[in-house]
Amino acid sequence: MRLHPTSVRLTVPFHDCDPLGVVWHGHYFKYLELARTEILAPRGLDGAELLATGHRLYVVDARCRYAAPLRYRDAVRVDAWVTEIDPRITLRYEIHNETTGERSARASTSLAITDADGRLLLATPPILLDRIQGHVPS
């Protein structure tokens, strides 16, 4: 499954760079989130629209393999797509350094679904399946 492939772009800010002159590894998860939001938010799987369904999404697994550094002012492109929708929503990512032409990282995050009381659901409920499978009305 490779659903809803999406890309976001950013320029590396100074405050994300560490004393080695590269983006500190933990900040990559912020870049992943920018792309994940682009996929989930327009489909009502985020913020107030998600809350209104009585469900919440929590990151239960996050992984990143780093291949090449990102430096201050480098142009970054994050490619993201959905690979699993039931019982968890999993996305994969590639982070590209467009300044150097290198792939900087491969990553994935998995989201578990809970009810409003925080109880884990063992299957993705139909309302969320419909939204994650659906197309964004344009």
Place this chain on the structure above:
Amino acid sequence: MRLHPTSVRLTVPFHDCDPLGVVWHGHYFKYLELARTEILAPRGLDGAELLATGHRLYVVDARCRYAAPLRYRDAVRVDAWVTEIDPRITLRYEIHNETTGERSARASTSLAITDADGRLLLATPPILLDRIQGHVPS
């Protein structure tokens, strides 16, 4: 007024340091918050206890003057105290680099008080005045 003087200590983490090898200036506001929490939380002016009063505190002014850098693994002491309690709660701070013996920064933050609907109060309500003036039961 110099109410509730308090100190907190921390060691500079790697992820707060920038390519110049010093703590990025915006991170100082995290260090201030650690000290502010030490003053406000035990007095019921934070988190769920504050919410239960029907009031909220928002930072409306934040200032920091930087005198000497903090570097990775430096020992830091943040001194904080309350200088104003009505209509805003203002705290002042000094950040000391205990590794070098230098004063690293002077700072202040002011908190405005709102009701549960976010409307600004023009005077600190008695329940909050009692708490900010009171002693922490030991």
Place this chain on the structure above:
Amino acid sequence: MRLHPTSVRLTVPFHDCDPLGVVWHGHYFKYLELARTEILAPRGLDGAELLATGHRLYVVDARCRYAAPLRYRDAVRVDAWVTEIDPRITLRYEIHNETTGERSARASTSLAITDADGRLLLATPPILLDRIQGHVPS
């Protein structure tokens, strides 16, 4: 003096929002930096080009007055301009919430100039004055 007025835009990311549902106040200094970089970097006052002059810039004063909150996915515009170039470089900022039409904050940051050994300069050296006053070649 109101030199080089510049604007940058961003969308509030989830990871900048706190339990009150608004951008945590310290993150505003990241948004200011995005605008400051847009002014300084194209004029050779940043990164490797600045280092090559034998000078460094350090933030010595940072202030922000908060007027209205920023929330997740709000559209933000940061206006920035230079107000002082000698002996410090000072910028002023306004942060606008374009989703609500409100001004969210007013801010300023001042940068001191040091030589390569970290000694404070009492006047802005001519090479930096030329750059900060000059126009970006297009």
Place this chain on the structure above:
Amino acid sequence: MRLHPTSVRLTVPFHDCDPLGVVWHGHYFKYLELARTEILAPRGLDGAELLATGHRLYVVDARCRYAAPLRYRDAVRVDAWVTEIDPRITLRYEIHNETTGERSARASTSLAITDADGRLLLATPPILLDRIQGHVPS
């Protein structure tokens, strides 16, 4: 291999919590780093002492599985130990919420070794092996 087991403790700061009221998942990598520093720094595998060997360490793989949330002011303990020293240095971690008694996360990070020019080494050099295997003099 379970080398140099070490624990660090912290209290969850407000600025690490997101609109769901829990620590944003990416911040866990900061907590891991606090524990990793406690293992590597006293053994000369960090900062200036590492640089003096002509080698650098870069995070090339980071993973975290989240089991239970951390909330504002929760007491946190990070247990860390070394599981691999050649050709990469790998650490494993468990993050415990001591306020609730729950295990909050399991994680790992792997560090690759480069020379001063950033070229990846295919084996851990003897000077680093000695340090990572050695005992800290007390």
